[in-house]
Amino acid sequence: AQKVTQAQTEISVVEKEDVTLDCVYETRDTTYYLFWYKQPPSGELVFLIRRNSFDEQNEISGRYSWNFQKSTSSFNFTITASQVVDSAVYFCALSPYNTDKLIFGTGTRLQVFP
């Protein structure tokens, strides 16, 4: 079965705190892609990152960083020095190789308070 689990339903932090959003996936494929999307209150899903299964190098983009560990089937997302504008629902997604499908987790709602 192919599945994405985001166990954290909701996280609340105060501005400037660091926060990590967890993502665990299941797949039997050796080749696949992992994504993170942000869904602000406006409703649009905003693409954040795409990672293929052969690239386990961690990535940093400004205040955002991603930790991909195949050994634990996890693709966690950390926001450093969170800001109120980071408040949104964040979705992790799995795309099995050669399927063009996105299998989403149930999302984690992040609330950043001033």
Place this chain on the structure above:
Amino acid sequence: EAGVVQSPRYKIIEKKQPVAFWCNPISGHNTLYWYRQNLGQGPELLIRYENEEAVDDSQLPKDRFSAERLKGVDSTLKIQPAELGDSAVYLCASRGHPTRGFTDTQYFGPGTRLTVL
């Protein structure tokens, strides 16, 4: 570059009424997707088009849902008749082909929030 455009943004109808949603993908994107997102859940694929051809409609409830993409650009998703359980956000996404200089990533529109009373 304009993103994926959807209209209307909100729609409230009574059950058994028909409803239609419209999507205009990013220019040059030949793959178009319709997703349904229930409250508190991630989006789930309803149908995928490659140009004007529906290549994956296995999750589309065909008794009441239909979709079309006649000229391989804009698409319309229709529900007739709507049921209470159809209340959800309907998202459209598009993707270009890497051989044409696009990244292999789906980009989403703002969605249409449907409420069926």
